[in-house]
Amino acid sequence: MFIKENYILNLVNLRCxxxxxxxxxxxxKIKKNEVILIIADDPSTKREIPQLCLFMGHTLIHSDINKIPYQYLLKKGNIFKN
Incomplete structure (x- = not known):
């Protein structure tokens, strides 16, 4: 499966x-169904990003949390209005 991101969000060195x-x-700021590649090194993102997706109705397409920096591929959903 290959999904191309629309945006890259570098969050390295940012903390919760x-x-x-x-x-x-x-x-x-982005449209429904657009995809963001998130790059982060804060360990709390391993828990917080999946929770954000679940709570806000977005899709966590893929996550790579086996090495730093962590990478997440997130698709904007439409369950809730933003």
Missing amino acids: PDPIMKIREKLR
Whole structure:
């Protein structure tokens, strides 16, 4: 499976809660079904990004949390209005 991202969001060196705040800010600006590649090194993102997707109705397409920096491929959903 190959999915091309529309945006790359580099959150390296940011610590909680900043990564989640930056992701939410970006999600508000993009269109439904667009994809963001998120690069982060904060261990809390391993828990927070899946929770954000679940809570806000977005899709976590893929995550690579076996090495730093972590990478997440996130697709903006449409379950809730932003």
